[in-house]
Amino acid sequence: MNILVLFFGVLAEVTMTGSKHYTGVGSFGDLRLRVEDDFPEIAHYNYRIAVNNEIMNEEPVLKDGDEIAFMPPFAGG
Amino acid sequence: MVNDFLTEGPVTRDIISAELSKLGSMTDSGGHSVFFGQVRADLSGVRRVKAIEYSAYGSMVVVEAEKIINKIRSEFEDVREVRIIHSAGIVMAGEISLFVLVSAGHRQQAMEACSKTVDLIKKSFPVWKKEIFEDNTHEWKQDYFA
Numbered sequence: 001m002n003i004l005v006l007f008f009g010v011l012a013e014v015t016m017t018g019s020k021h022y023t024g025v026g027s028f029g030d031l032r033l034r035v036e037d038d039f040p041e042i043a044h045y046n047y048r049i050a051v052n053n054e055i056m057n058e059e060p061v062l063k064d065g066d067e068i069a070f071m072p073p074f075a076g077g
Numbered sequence: 078m079v080n081d082f083l084t085e086g087p088v089t090r091d092i093i094s095a096e097l098s099k100l101g102s103m104t105d106s107g108g109h110s111v112f113f114g115q116v117r118a119d120l121s122g123v124r125r126v127k128a129i130e131y132s133a134y135g136s137m138v139v140v141e142a143e144k145i146i147n148k149i150r151s152e153f154e155d156v157r158e159v160r161i162i163h164s165a166g167i168v169m170a171g172e173i174s175l176f177v178l179v180s181a182g183h184r185q186q187a188m189e190a191c192s193k194t195v196d197l198i199k200k201s202f203p204v205w206k207k208e209i210f211e212d213n214t215h216e217w218k219q220d221y222f223a
Contacts, residue, residue: 076163
């Protein structure tokens with residue numbers, strides 16, 4: 001599967017990128033390992049995952065073309 | 078505007094004026110409640126905030142804004158209109174970073190719904206803020222996990 005990963009807030013700062021494309025992704029678990037391997041800094045931060053603009057409370061089932069956002073706690077308003 | 082709910086930089090007088098100019102046509106509303114969120118020159122230790130840099134997940138802001146508006150309209154049957162505009166980018170201390178306008182048939186629901194709208198925005202808008210201090214250092218604020 002081809003997956004677009006987005007980083008926001010402090011995660012965008014520590015990864016020094018707002019996004020990265022991943023190809024050949026097998027599952028969310030696989031994706032998470034690859035992201036943490038590419039960007040070990042994110043292990044120091046709390047974050048939630050959104051898939052295609054929807055917050056996920058459990059491990060998502062991914063499909064080709066999904067957009068996965070790694071989001072630290074919100075601070076809007 | 079970045080999208081219907083996000084503007085680049087502060088919510089300006091022109092934007093606010095444009096929103097307020099629509100009120101006259103809402104002849105079924107008897108009360109409008111407005112909230113302005115402003116960047117405050119907070120003191121953090123010895124460092125004073127000079128600006129906040131907001132970043133946002135734009136497409137998800139649209140999704141969450143629409144959820145908030147639908148929730149408010151279903152909970153407050155007298156509400157006619159809910160308008161939300163949040164800043165993205167740099168907003169200086171003293172400038173407006175959030176505009177919420179709720180119109181209702183009567184004042185009580187206008188005021189209560191406006192307050193609840195602001196609470197929901199703070200909890201669920203995918204927006205992040207970086208405080209920029211007068212010495213040009215910065216610090217990320219973290220408030221709510223969705």
